[in-house]
Amino acid sequence: MTDPIAATALRATRLGRRFRKGWALRDCGFDLPAGRITALVGPNGAGKSTLFHLATGLLRPTEGEIRVFGADPVTAEARDRTAFLSQDKPLYTGFTVAETLRFGRELNRSWDAATAERVVRAGNIPLDARVGTLSQGQRTRIALALAFAKRPDLLLLDEPLADLDPLVRIEVMGLVMAEVADRGITVVMSSHVLSELENVCDHVLLLAHGGVRLQGDAQQLCEDHLRLTGLADPSRKGGLPSGLDGVDVVESSVTGRQLTALLRTDGRPVDACADDRWVTDIPSLEDLLLAYLRSAPAATPSSDKEAAA
Template identity: 50%
Template sequence: MNAPILEVTGLGMRRRRRWALRDCSLAVPAGRVAALVGPNGAGKSTLMLAAVGLLAPERGSVTVRGSVAFVAQDKPLYESFTVAETLEFGRRTNLRWDGEGARDRLDALGVPLGARAGRLSGGQQAQLALTLALARMPDLLVLDEPLANLDPLARHDVMRTLMGEVAARGLTVLLSSHVVADLEETCDWLVLLNGGRLQVSGDIDDLLAGHLVLSGPAGDAEGLDAVSASVTGRHATLLVRGERAPDPRWSARRPTLDELVMGYLRSPATSALPGPVAVER
């Protein structure tokens, strides 16, 4: 496995006097596209702000091995700047700046260089904000809800841009989203936060292969390593840890990413985290 580019250890963060994150430890390997998922108030934005260094850890530590760029959810742009002026501003305020790549990308997407940023469509503004972040050639790109308020075509275009950059130069991405369906084809790492605590962190293929959705008679569920269960009359559907069905009374199949996420969110006390790492002394 690649060395982690983002490493968070025992992170505790307070916002408005309340703990927004408690005892959060995770590592994202380089080259991954990590989905940061959780309900409102789970601590997603706080974790991202800590990862990019805009908030200092109250407890624990955050390490990023490389340069980092961040796009906030409201995609801040100077509305009276034209696209060309926005790029010029970026060039003058950054040491590392790929202006040619930025121009090529906006050209290919049909974003007019002469238009004022405030007059662009929502999708074009999202692409401009993303292009500015990518022009800084970061090793880690952190995106807060990059797909929110975008129509399906614009969402697809943003993801195409992002995936192309990951393929071209091994960029690592951490992005938050409410809509798990948007993440299914694009993300390969899952970070699940719930109520300020980390519930799941790991490779999505491994997580899906390590869980089953079982369906069968309620009452036979004892002794199973269940994450969550829903019971209707005599019938139960469970999300369990394990790679094989326990016995033929249960019909078993692999969960979808959505089922895995929902299963854990319904049971905040459960978790799927890598075991403790041996520390050399």
């Protein structure tokens, strides 16, 4: 396998895709590091599924390009290294479990039958059961068995936990994480449930209105931000303290006399927050993502800077 530190698993350059209704993704650029678990976050219609479809070659970009370990997603090389679990977790309902596994074996150049059977057996799913008779959780397990047995380097999961009950969610995420621990694969995973991502993901890609709004190492991003709580300064617009020049205000709101704000400081000390009228702390990943999701207009951090200055 390639060096997981240095390599980029998924790279997009000025990536755009237009549908009849308009642009689903536009001018997206990002590098997702290999060997990491990236959370793909964004409101409905932000382009998450479109991005997955572009990364798997199910869809061709209208402009720009996307590369899987440097290869075009439609090449055999990229297909061999990528596994994708679509949001609707499609399977052939008329097939038995054994036939579904055979499907994987027949359609892939490398196939690890032992892994597939281990994952299926661990879920106590009989091999002769029809897929159509299985529960949603069992189907997800079969879909993961297909994905793992392919021995991918990049695993793309579009809302893998939707429609699953809480116990099955832990079970499914546990399966994925065990595979990560075992083989060091790169995972990109979207979810609406941000709290599910907190303990799982160590990298973030946040989309809004078809563009990249935030990306980077999860820990670093949290440390680059500051949550500010205190008495709103009535003499200033928005109640924010002075001395915030050059600091991005991601979100701020005043309730009564209290001001809460999320600032992007990029690790610089902020003078205004030093006095004891203000309580500052590092936001949790969930807090951070929520703040970015709430700050509606799809502006890049650099244009935020201009607005705040």
